[in-house]
Amino acid sequence: MRGGECEIQYQVRTDPHPQPFSRLREKGVNAQLQGINVMSTVKPNYARALDIKNGRVDMSHGSGGRAMAQLINELFAAAFNNEYLAQGNDGALLPAASGRLVMATDSHVVSPLFFAGGDIGCLSVHGTINDVAVMGAKPLYLSASFILEEGYPLADLKRIVESMAQASREAGVPVVTGDTKVVEQGKGDGVFITTTGVGVVRDGINLSGDLAQPGDKILLSGTIGDHGMAILSQREGLTFSAPIVSDTAALHGLIATMLDSGAKLRVLRDPTRGGLATTLNEIAKQSGVGMMLQESAIAVNQPVEAACEFLGLDPLYVANEGKLIAICAPEDAPRLLEVMRAHPLAGAASIIGEVTEDSHGFVQMTTKLGGRRVVDWLAGEQLPRIC
C-alpha cells in the first residue's frame, strides 16, 4: 500500500522492452502481468518517458491504461496543445456556434504514409477541412482518431502527428478531441487516421451539388492529378525529370475570399478520389444537368502528364487534394476567376466549361483536337489508397 505503513513504495510501470507474450495473448491470459515489472522506488508516480527515438507502438498503447495515457500526453497532447484537448474528458466542450452546422468525415489510409509534398498527417487535416469548407462553412474544429499497427515506430508517428498539428495550426482549426486504438501486426498498415470536421455556415450562403443550372460556368482552381501521381510515382519508385509534388492544402482561406466576392456560387467541391471527371459526374447527376468541358482549359503539370501517359492513366481521374471546382452564375464567372487567381492556391485557375441542359447528366468534353468525348464516371479502380 502506498503512503501507508510500509516504508518502500511499490510502483507499477510498463516495461519499455517487454518480451513477446504472443502465445499468452493468444490465450487471452496476458492479464495484469504482461509487460509489467513491480519495482521498488522512492519517487511516487514516476514513469519512464516515452522512448520516442527507438520505441514502437505496442498493444498496451491502446489499452486505455497508463501506457495509453502516456502516449496521449507525451505525443498527441504535446503536439495538438489547445485548451479544448486539455480538458482531458472523453469529448471536448466547445463554445456555442452561431449558424447552421456542417459536419464531414474522412478516413485516411494513404500509402505510402510519407510522400513528396506531405504525409498522412497534414493530408488528414486538409482533406476534412476542405470537405467542410466546400459546403460554404467556416471550419471550426477537428477530431482525430488513430488506428495504429503494433510495432509502428514512435518516431515516425511523432513526425505524422507533428505534421498534423502544424497543418491544424496553419489552418487555424484545432484538433479538439481524439482517440487511439492499436491493432496487432498484420491487422493494419502503420497508421490510419480518421478526422471529422465541424463548421458553421453564415446566413445567405447556400451551396450544394444539386444547385448547378444550365448556363452556369465551371471553374477549376488549378492543375489536376498532382496528388495522385505524387503518391503513385513514389509507390512505384518512378522518377521523372521534374519531381511530382502533392498539392495537398487547406482550401478554406481561398473559399472564404470566393464567398466574400459576392459571386453567385452554386456548387463548390474538391475533386479528390475519382478525380475531376468523377466529381463533375456526381454534380451533374445531383443537379440533373449536363456539362460541356474544354480540354484545352484543363491544366496538367508536365511531369504529371508524362507520368500519366507512361502508366496509361487519364489525369481526369487522378485524385487532387488542394484543388476545387466552382460552379457559378455565368455573369459572375470573370469576377470569380479574378478573385481566385489572386489567391496563392489558385493562381492557375480557369473556366473549364459550362453547365448544359441534359436530363441524362452526361459530362462531355471538346478535345484539343476538336472532337467530342463523353467523360464518364470512374468505373473500375484507378488508384487504390490515394488518400
Added chain:
Amino acid sequence: MRGGECEIQYQVRTDPHPQPFSRLREKGVNAQLQGINVMSTVKPNYARALDIKNGRVDMSHGSGGRAMAQLINELFAAAFNNEYLAQGNDGALLPAASGRLVMATDSHVVSPLFFAGGDIGCLSVHGTINDVAVMGAKPLYLSASFILEEGYPLADLKRIVESMAQASREAGVPVVTGDTKVVEQGKGDGVFITTTGVGVVRDGINLSGDLAQPGDKILLSGTIGDHGMAILSQREGLTFSAPIVSDTAALHGLIATMLDSGAKLRVLRDPTRGGLATTLNEIAKQSGVGMMLQESAIAVNQPVEAACEFLGLDPLYVANEGKLIAICAPEDAPRLLEVMRAHPLAGAASIIGEVTEDSHGFVQMTTKLGGRRVVDWLAGEQLPRIC
C-alpha cells in the same frame, strides 16, 4: 458517344467477378481497364445491383468512382436513410444548434466483429453517443467512417451497417455523413468504424472530470466487466454455465433523466477500456482527489466473475460499454440513486464509494474481507481490441 449519332449505346460497368489483376495493380497500371467490360446495352445508366449475398468488398469500392457510389447508395444510404445523408454532398448541412457544442470521436476495432449482445455496428453508435452524453450533452448527430478490408463479405457488412442504423434510430441520433475506404487484404481486419458525435449542452450543466470534490459520492449504474468478458470468452471459445452478454447500450436517455433530477452532478463517465479502475484513476488525477471504494458495493455478474477468475483477470479493469460512473454532491446521492434505479439501464445502480482528500490521487478500496488495497491504473495491456 451516347445519345448521339450511333444506334448502340455503350455502357461501362464493373464486372462483378473481375479477374485478379494483382500483378497489374502492383505495377500501378490497372488504370481504366481493370475489372471493366464495355458491353452494348439499350438501357441508359443501367448498373447491376450490388450482389450482397455473395459479393465481397473489392478495391474499387474505395475508388471514389461508380462502384463506391453504388456501395454507398445501395448499402449505407439505404440503411441510414435520413434527410441529411440524402443531401449527397461531401459533408452534411445541419440546422443551427443552440447551446455549447460537444464533440467526441472513437475508432472501433473490436474483434470479433460479432459478439454476444452486439456487434461493431451498434457498438460504434453506442460508444460515441455515450462519450457525448457523459459531457452532459444531448447527442444530435453522428458521422461514420469505414475502413474495409478487401475481400470482406458484403453480406456481413450489411448486417453491421443495419445494426448501426438500428442503434442510431433507437437512439434518435442520425448518421448524417460518412466515408468509405478500402485497404488490401492483410492490411486491415474486416471492418474498422470510426464514429464522431456532436451534441449540445444546455445552460446550467457543467460536468467535467476535474470537478470531483472530497465528500462527493461515487455511483455506478450496474454490473462491471460484461462487455469485455463477452468479447474475450467469444474470442477464446470459452463457454460458461450462463452466457456472458455485452452490456453495449446508449446511455443518453438515462443521463437525461439524471440531469433532470436536479441532483448536483459533478462528473459522469463511462468506464470503457481500462475498466472501472482506470476510469476512476483518471478522474482522481484530473480532480486532484482520492477515492475510497467499497468492494462489496461493486456488482459483478456471476458468469463474468467466474470467467475473470478462470483467466486471472480483475473485473475492475475489464471494459464496459453500457455503464456509467456518476459523482455527485453527497446530499443528492440517495435521490440520484433512486432516479437511476428507476431506469431500465441502471436497475442495479449503487453507491460504490466516496471522494476523499488525497493530493496523490490514490484510488483505494475496502475489500470484502475488510482489508484495504490500492486500485491502480491499468498498467500493461489487459484485453486488446475490446472496442
